[in-house]
Amino acid sequence: GQNIDQPTEMTATEGAIVQINCTYQTSGFNGLFWYQQHAGEAPTFLSYNVLDGLEEKGRFSSFLSRSKGYSYLLLKELQMKDSASYLCAVRDSNYQLIWGAGTKLIIKP
């Protein structure tokens, strides 16, 4: 079967750095996406990785290792507004997205 694993919840301090991990087992791989979802709102696109390595976009970076079936999202200089759920999704061989359950990130002052 297809499976995406992420930690259920993480806590971090304002101004710090946090890494959210995602491991996957899917039928085929055509890219990995990270989305942010604030409570009661729609998911919004953060980053996309299709090749191994690090993609940096401002305070957010995303890393991919296809051989290990592993990705992480790195958030730097955390702000209170970063409190949200972070969703990992893998596009499979049918070009459909398989979603993890999301990691709820709690930022404390």
Added chain:
Amino acid sequence: IAGITQAPTSQILAAGRRMTLRCTQDMRHNAMYWYRQDLGLGLRLIHYSNTAGTTGKGEVPDGYSVSRANTDDFPLTLASAVPSQTSVYFCASSDRANQPQHFGDGTRLSIL
């Protein structure tokens, strides 16, 4: 403002009733999707459409139907609602299947 509009925002429905959730996008995206999101689970694909006139089944299609008569609209119909269909429903679109998906604000549906 370009984007995806879903209606209604929320709805309480009696079991056995028929319900259509509306989704309209003005970005001229080819692909559209319907997901349900339940607590503790990832988004699950119900149905999708890669282009106007075509539809396909996702992971959890039973009890739902869709149509794609034109590029902009992608309604989701529950023919006879059951309590297990209580969920938050998100419509999404992308220019092509290999592009990021953009989401509507969701419909919160409760079946009693």
